[in-house]
Amino acid sequence: MSVETLKLCSLVVLLAPLVGAILAGAFGQVLRGRTHWPAIFGVGAAFTAAVYILIYVFNTPAASTGISIPIYDWITNGTGSSFKIEFLIDPLTAVMLAIVTGISLLVVIYSRDYMREHGHPERGYERFFAFLALFVFSMCALVLCGNFLLLYLGWEAVGLCSYLLIGFYYGRPAAAAAAKKAFLVNRVGDSGFGLGILLIYLNFQTLDYKFVFALVDQGLIASGEPVSPALMTTIALLLLCGACGKSAQLPLHVWLPDAMEGPSPVSALIHAATMVTAGVYMVARCGAIFSASETAMTIVAVIGAVTALFAATIALVQTDMKRILAYSTISQLGYMFLALGVYAADSAIFHLFTHAFFKALLFLGAGSAMHAMGGVIDVRHFSGLRRALPWTYATLVIGSLALAGFPMFSGFFSKDEIIHHALAAHPVLGGMALLTAALTAFYTFRMVFLAFHGSTRVPEGVHPHESGGWMLAPLCVLSIGAVAAGYVGVEATGRTFHHFLSPVFASTFAAAHPFEAGSHATFWSAYGLMIVSGALSIAAIAAAYLVYVRQPWIPGLIKASAMGVYRLLWGKYHVDALYDLSVVRPARQTGRICVGIDDYVVDGLLWVITALPRGIAYLLRVMQSGLLQGYALSMVAGIVVLLLLAL
Amino acid sequence: MPDTMGYVIVGAVLFALGLIGFLTRRNLIVIFLSTEVMFQGVVVNAAAFARFHHHLEGQAYALFLLVIAAVEAGLALGLVMLLYRRKDTLDADAWSQMRG
DSSP, X not given: OOHHHHHHHXXXXXXXXXXXXXXXXXXXXXXGGGTHHHHHHHHHHHHHHHHHHHHHHHHOGGGGGOEEEEEEEEEEOTTSOEEEEEEEESHHHHHHHHHHHHHHXXXXXXXXXXXXXXXXXXXXXXXXXXXXXXXXHHHHHHHHBSBHXXXXXXXXXXXXXXXXXXXXXXXSHHHHHHHHHHHHHHHHHHHHHHHHHXXXXXXXXXXXXXXXXXHHHHTBOTTSOBOOHHHHHHHHHHHHXXXXXXXXXXXXXXXXXXXXXXXXXXXXXXXXXXXXXXHHHHHHXXXXXXXXXXXXXXXXXXXXXXXXHHHHHHHTTOOBHHHHHHHHHHHHHHHHHHHHHTTOHHHHHHHHHHHHHHHHHHHHHHHHHHHHTTTOOBTTSOBOTTTTOHHHHHHHHHHHHHHHTOTTSHHHHHHHHHHHHHHHHOHHHHHHHHHHHHHHHHHHHHHHHHHHSSSOBOOTTOOOOOOOHHHHHHXXXXXXXXXXXGGGGSGGGTTHHHHHHXXXXXXXXXXXXXXXXXXXOSHHHHHHHHHHHHHHHHHHHHHHHIIIIIOTTHHHHHHHHTHHHHHHHHTGGGHHHHHIIIIIHHHHHHHHHHHHIIIIIIHHHHHHHTHHHHHHHHXXXXXXXXXXXXXXXXXXXXXXXXXXXXX | OHHHXXXXXXXXXXXXXXXHHHXXXXXXXXXXXXXXXXXXXXXXXXXXXXXXXTOSHHHXXXXXXXXXXXHHHHHHHHHHHHHHHHHSOOBGGGOOTTOO
């Protein structure tokens, strides 16, 4: 395969979903119930092309450092420099593209059945597939692009699609509010991100990844002067601000749990597997910038570890299956940030890769349960579903085992690796990650046991039924991924995944890598942590089994004995209330004051200015009676006057 | 020239009657008839002055005016018909949308 074919493939990856979106949007009213086909074909074509790209990059040594594919000059400014529409294909891009399009394809297939019953009366089916395909286009643009300007474009476009899909059931006030919240919280992050990009352009005179990273590596700004550490820290922190918004890290995590108001396939694709990982991708991509600042890296690691623990504790008490999974997503993204912060970007991407499978699986499984329960997703309202939904149960358990880090499942390997790196770099953060791992296993299986075990109990008037083949097939494929995805990155397979990715991070991360497997080759350091974290995971699952299946009175007892802690967790540490008090209400008050000024001061001033012509008009309008004979009379009077004057 | 004076007076009376009718009546057809009366007053004047000057131009002019009046009558009655169809009334006061 030549570079020309690569160019063609990357264009297909980018444009096929866009064409699908346009077809679904434009001809949706004709296609009606068949609108999923343009989306499936568009995303399917993109996936095929992405697999080709992955194979090409894997087999071409030259591609490991990145191939630039210019498409055309987009903006040329007066000084002769220009912004190009240009792709950068390297192992990181190839892996991300394959993940994004692969998971998207499965989710689109799943949605074919799911959206029939959970559509929206207002052209719901067509709208959904058009937006979903548009999202895939935006995400591919974000991943493929070769400069910061296009990155920003893709970044905003995925934000838009996320807004549109969270607010899919716009008739529901909660959904409309959640969409607005997601958009606004992301704006906070994006404003920082935009400033970071501007700062890059000001200092390096280019937005092209390759040139910027090359300059950063040399430690020079465009004018040839050495770059100051403070500048690098500022740029890195501004970019991190954007990443925190998109990837729902503290303190901008508040939008993600609310985003679960969208349809379940959207939660699976956008708010778990792909879009929220954009922040992780961006930080990994800008590794050169981040690793140039020790401070920024520490902050990334701390944010990651704190977010992971914070979200995991909240997930312990939530009762909405999708919210539990949302908090677990925040927590897992925290792991990825922790890995980025301890110079282990390859581990972060590895976790991103395995997480995409099992988290998409869990959300689609929860969607399947919700489908069977007629839209109810609160685990207090049903239990014992394993008899009615055997397939959903089986796949969901596989996903949960992977999330819980049960030994030999994909999540186990990737999470273990991150904890390993974290312990070596910052023991405290590593300890937090280890604790989070145990909590993760506990709350995941709390959810499974509450929903699927115990006596069969369903909401009033609901007849649970297993979902159809269109929904179960993606679940099965994802289950295989959730079990097997981890094996591409373990010692037994030669850590293929990491070796494949390493050229991307080599120049910046290798020098700072504090831990290498080879340098600590004793049995205990290599396998000790694996045994500890595996044991923790099994113990936590066993504890969940004991507490929620064997002795169901214990949770109530714990709740009663630690009411303060319970309230704190149930209220999500009251972060939402704090923001409401400190930001939302003042903003709303300011808005009211502005409306008042507009209504009374500005409008009043205008009233005064326009009073004179209005007064004159008021006097003159008497003359215009609109009656034919009135005018005739004035004509006669006029003639009489003229005659009198003439005589 | 008392005879010419008489014609001119007849013309003036016709014009004045037409004007009064035009200003006071509300029925569109009557209003239209009033304008015709005013018109005929003018035609009478034209004929009278032709006689006064011993000229045929004025009388020829009067004939032209009659033809034009006939054409105009057809047009105006058509308009009145349209207006009647719109509002089902011939009252001129019904048409006062241009009121300021």
